[in-house]
Amino acid sequence: MRIPFSLTLLFMALLQPAYANDRCDDTMTIETCFATLGVRGYGENSPNNKSLVSTENQSSESSKLAKTNTGAGTIAGSLITSALNDFNPKIQLLANSLNLSNDGDSGLQIDWNNVLNDILSRTPDEINSVGNNHKLSVARNNAWLFEPLESQLSDAQKSQLNEELGDFDDVSISFHWSLTSQSMGRKLGSHNDLINRLFNEAWTRADVAKAYKTQDLVDQLIQCAASNEGFDENKIEQTPISDLLMQQIEQVVQVVPVQQYPI
Amino acid sequence: MTNYFTNVPSGDAQITVTQTDGTDVVLNGFLYINGEEDQRWTQSSFDQPIVLSVLSPKRYRIIVNAIFGTGSVTITVDVAGREKSTTLTGDADDNGEDFLDAQFAILTELPA
Numbered sequence: 001m002r003i004p005f006s007l008t009l010l011f012m013a014l015l016q017p018a019y020a021n022d023r024c025d026d027t028m029t030i031e032t033c034f035a036t037l038g039v040r041g042y043g044e045n046s047p048n049n050k051s052l053v054s055t056e057n058q059s060s061e062s063s064k065l066a067k068t069n070t071g072a073g074t075i076a077g078s079l080i081t082s083a084l085n086d087f088n089p090k091i092q093l094l095a096n097s098l099n100l101s102n103d104g105d106s107g108l109q110i111d112w113n114n115v116l117n118d119i120l121s122r123t124p125d126e127i128n129s130v131g132n133n134h135k136l137s138v139a140r141n142n143a144w145l146f147e148p149l150e151s152q153l154s155d156a157q158k159s160q161l162n163e164e165l166g167d168f169d170d171v172s173i174s175f176h177w178s179l180t181s182q183s184m185g186r187k188l189g190s191h192n193d194l195i196n197r198l199f200n201e202a203w204t205r206a207d208v209a210k211a212y213k214t215q216d217l218v219d220q221l222i223q224c225a226a227s228n229e230g231f232d233e234n235k236i237e238q239t240p241i242s243d244l245l246m247q248q249i250e251q252v253v254q255v256v257p258v259q260q261y262p263i
Numbered sequence: 264m265t266n267y268f269t270n271v272p273s274g275d276a277q278i279t280v281t282q283t284d285g286t287d288v289v290l291n292g293f294l295y296i297n298g299e300e301d302q303r304w305t306q307s308s309f310d311q312p313i314v315l316s317v318l319s320p321k322r323y324r325i326i327v328n329a330i331f332g333t334g335s336v337t338i339t340v341d342v343a344g345r346e347k348s349t350t351l352t353g354d355a356d357d358n359g360e361d362f363l364d365a366q367f368a369i370l371t372e373l374p375a
Binding site: 191192195196199200203212213215216217219220222223224226227231233234236 | 265267268269270287289291293295297298299300303305306320322324328330368370371372373
C-alpha cells in the first residue's frame with residue numbers, strides 16, 4: 001500500500017477537526033500557510049507526530065482488514081459459498097486426481113464467476129452502484145455409497161451397487177448470487193459517490209492550491225532550465241543541483257506573501 | 264514522483280486510465296495551470312481518454328488519484344508524441360486500500 005504525503009495531509013485535514021478549521025488566508029506567507037496546514041518541516045507546532053501516529057494506526061487497521069476475507073465461504077466447514085470474495089477470477093478449475101484431499105476423494109470442479117455479467121449489469125454505472133456478483137459452479141466427485149446405507153448391505157449387494165455407480169453419478173450444479181450495494185458487501189464502486197465527495201471536500205479544506213503554487217515555482221524553474229543544452233527531463237529527480245535549487249525555493253517561500261504569487 | 268514533459272509545443276495532450284485484472288476503481292483528477300486549479304475530473308470524465316489543449320508558454324500539472332482494491336491501474340499521458348505513465352499494482356485483497364497518486368507536469372517551450 002502506498003499512501004502519499006498529499007493524501008495524509010488531505011485526510012488529516014478532514015478527520016481532525018482542529019486541522020479542518022485551519023485555513024490559509026491571503027495575508028499569510030507560503031511558509032506560515034504551510035505551518036498552519038501542518039506540512040512536514042514547516043512551523044514548530046507542526047502536527048507531524050500526530051500525523052505519523054494516525055498513519056500507523058491506519059496501517060494497523062488496514063492490515064487487519066486485509067486479512068479479513070468477505071463472503072460466507074470464509075466460515076470453516078460451511079457448505080454455503082459466496083459469489084463475492086476478495087479475488088474473483090473469471091474461471092476457477094480444481095482437479096484432484098491424486099486422492100490428496102482428506103476424504104480420499106477425487107474430483108473435478110469448475111467455477112465461472114460473473115458469467116452473466118453482460119445481462120445482469122448493463123452499464124458501467126450499474127456495475128459500480130450495485131454489484132450482481134454471481135457464480136456458476138459445477139462439481140464432479142467420485143460416487144460412493146452412502147455410508148449408513150453401505151453398513152446395512154451385504155458384501156454382494158455393495159459390490160453390485162458399486163459396479164453400477166458411473167463416473168457422473170455424483171455431480172452437483174450450484175448457482176450463487178451475491179448482491180452488493182452501499183449497505184451490503186464491500187464493493188468499492190458502490191461507494192463511488194461518497195468517496196468522491198469526501199475526496200473533493202478534503203482537497204478543498206486542505207487548500208492544496210497553495211502547495212501547488214509552490215510546486216509551480218519548481219516547475220517554472222525547470223521550464224527555464226529545460227532550454228539548456230544537456231537538460232534531461234527524465235533525470236530531474238536526480239539532478240545534482242536540486243539541493244541548491246530547493247534552498248533557493250525555500251528562500252522564496254519564506255519571504256514571498258501568498259497574495260504576491262504567482263509570479 | 265512527477266513525470267515531466269519539457270519543451271512541449273502547443274498541441275493536445277491525452278490522459279488515459281487503464282485497469283487490468285481488477286474489480287472497480289474510484290478516480291479523481293485535478294488540473295493546475297500555472298499553479299492555479301483549472302478543473303477537476305471525476306469518475307465519468309475518465310470513461311474516455313481526456314484530451315487537453317496545451318498552449319505555450321504555460322505550465323500544466325495533472326494529478327490523477329486512483330483508489331482501488333485489486334488489479335493494476337495505469338495512468339498514461341501522451342503529449343507531443345511522447346508517452347509517460349505511472350502504474351500501481353494492488354495487492355490481492357479487495358479492500359480498496361491501494362492508492363495511486365500519479366502526477367505529470369507539462370512544461371511548454373518558452374518563446375525564444
